[in-house]
Amino acid sequence: MVGFSRNILRTALIASYIGIIALIVSGVSALFSYLNTGADRSSMLHTEIKKADQYIPTVQWAPITNEGRPIDEENLNGIENDYLDAWYVMQVAYKTNTTAGIEDYFTDNARENIYKFIALNKEAKINIESTTLAHHPTLEFFSEDGQLAVVTDRGVVEYKSVYKDGISILKTKEVADYKIVLLLEDGFWRIRHFVKEEVEAYHPETIAINTDTINLKGINYYPQETPWDMFGDRFDKDLLLKDFMLIKEAGLNSIRIFIQYNDFGKAEVNPDKLAKLKIALDAAEETRLKVVVTLFDFYGDYSVLDWTLNERHAEKIVSTFKDHKAIIAWDIKNEPNLDFENRGEENVIAWLDNMIDLVKSVDSIHPVTIGWSNIESGTILKDKVDIISFHYYENLEDLDASIAVLKAAIPNKPIVLQEFGISNYSGFWKPFGSSEEDQANYHQKIQEIIAANGLQFMSWTLYDFTEIPKEVVGRLPWRKETQKHFGFINKHGERKASYKYISTQ
Structure with missing residues (x-):
């Protein structure tokens, strides 16, 4: 038994010795490796x-x-x-x-x-x-x-x-x-x-872009089943062709689509997303629709240290498609004035100013605009953009007077009512909401205002949606339910009464 114990002790000592030697060798090796990697930043x-x-x-x-x-x-x-x-x-x-x-x-x-x-x-x-x-x-x-x-x-x-x-x-x-x-x-x-x-x-080169031939009679577009995810895994060219033909047959000539900054890869733009965007533009060209491409959707930082990344993103997209026959205009950002409070008005405007310069340096042919969330912001950067675009979801009784003020401030550029519409949701979360008849009356009236004031237009939107991402209107159910029912076509594919006024025809 004593001999057996001594053997165990001897084995343990030898194992410990080997372990210590291994640790020393490992340490020396690591030190040698470190000393020989001086250029490894x-x-x-x-x-x-x-x-x-x-x-x-x-x-x-x-x-x-x-x-x-x-x-x-x-x-x-x-x-x-x-x-x-x-x-x-x-x-x-x-x-x-x-x-x-x-x-x-x-x-x-x-x-x-x-x-x-x-x-x-x-x-x-x-x-x-x-x-x-x-x-x-x-x-x-x-x-x-x-x-x-x-x-x-x-x-x-x-x-x-x-x-x-x-x-x-x-x-x-x-x-x-x-x-x-x-x-x-x-x-x-x-x-x-x-x-x-x-x-x-710094004085950027002044580029005069002809907008005389532009007359937008269009609609903001997302596929019905994939709103705010147009270029995702369920991307379908045949579906786009079907929808675009429907839009064309409705008497419209253009669509507005959205490029999400993160979804498209930020500074290193995803080639697969570019390929899908090309398919969408090709489908628009095939159906004789023009496309307003809205950049930087869901981007809201504006940090100066981000500017070079933002520029590479826009540069890649604009340079890739500036010669595509479907492109009619670049929209720098959707409703950036909503970020004034959280990000600082001066910061947001400086970012927009710089991005206009960047886009125009890449594409000197197509006009540039900004999709302001209200008509009051339409004068911001009016000397830099080629088209004045604003959204309007307020009382129609005030629209004529607001248009007159905007035209007086900007008498020599096209004005586009780039988003407008009314939800026909009336249910548990909004029991006194509008009906389909109310929606139709709204579109009839606003088309009369558009025609009387010589505006161009892009309504919101072709379809009702069944799902609304929380990033769009938040999590509150009454906001999400309302957002689902702005379309001219309901979730069953049926044309609503408002469809009669989808165009000025």
Whole structure:
């Protein structure tokens, strides 16, 4: 028994010894691995940066004719990535008045000025929300040892919003030139010198778009079974063709459809969604309908740091379909004024202003509009949009007077009543709601107002719906039930009395 116990003890000691040796070897291996991955940013940096998710301005390098050593594509990409990362970290620092990540992208000398600027802003209770939208760098010099690069970045388009005590005191968009010296340290490029040389106010190119031939007589469209999910798993081209033919036969000439920002992949637009959008546009062309495409549906952030992501999203969609024969106009955003209270009116308007510039820079042919939720907002950015669009769900007795006010303020642009309608829901949640006859009378009356004032129109909507996503009107049952019954065709596929007034025919 004693010998047996000694064998057990001996075995345990040997096992423990082997375990200790294994731990030591493992530790040494991990240390060796760490020491040999100095260029692996994800293990080195205090703040890992992922530009694809956060910051992707346009970058257009001048032809490479630098002095010094010729540069290969890998090194040039490394300079570009680290340079843009530095911009992003600096923007975050100025917004939050913190210094996290600065030391990873700026040398001791360069970061000293940044730290001083942050300290002054923090003391004065000033925060700066900023971004850059376009860069045009030129590589001036690349050292023989590959450790130093000199870059001139001309025509950097910058937007800044300055806040004091949380209140906006300045918004500016400018174009500037920068001289930058970068050093290769620890496997990536840090900014050594960062000098702003010239700056001027940003003035976008004025693009006059002809709207004389546009005469919208249309309707807002979602498939009956998939409202607010038109491009989802149940997407059906044959169904679209059937619906579009019905719309055309009703005497209408156009539809308004919606592109949801998240659903289409945000900055990295989903190719499958683009393919479905093309099918929908092809179906519209086949049935001789024109399409107003509303961008950024269900987007509501407007953060300045999001602007480059928003631009890449719109740029991809607009550039892909700007030559499609079905496109008649781009609607930047559906009812953005509903976000004024929560996101700040100035912030939302600045975002819209910038997005108009972006869309027009990509497509100089098709007009741009904004789908305001009420007629009073129709004058906002009136000099930037080509078509004035507003929605109206209020008392029809006040509409003529409101149109007169809008026409007086904007006498020379087409005006589109882009959404209007009335629900015929009358039930448990709304016992004194409107009837189908009330709905028909409403559409008869509003078509008379439209004709008398020479407006263009797009009604809401072709179908009644059986399901309404909570994101549309919230969870309250009386709101959801009301929203289900705006259509000219009921859930059984039967035309309601209002169908007679779906058009001006």
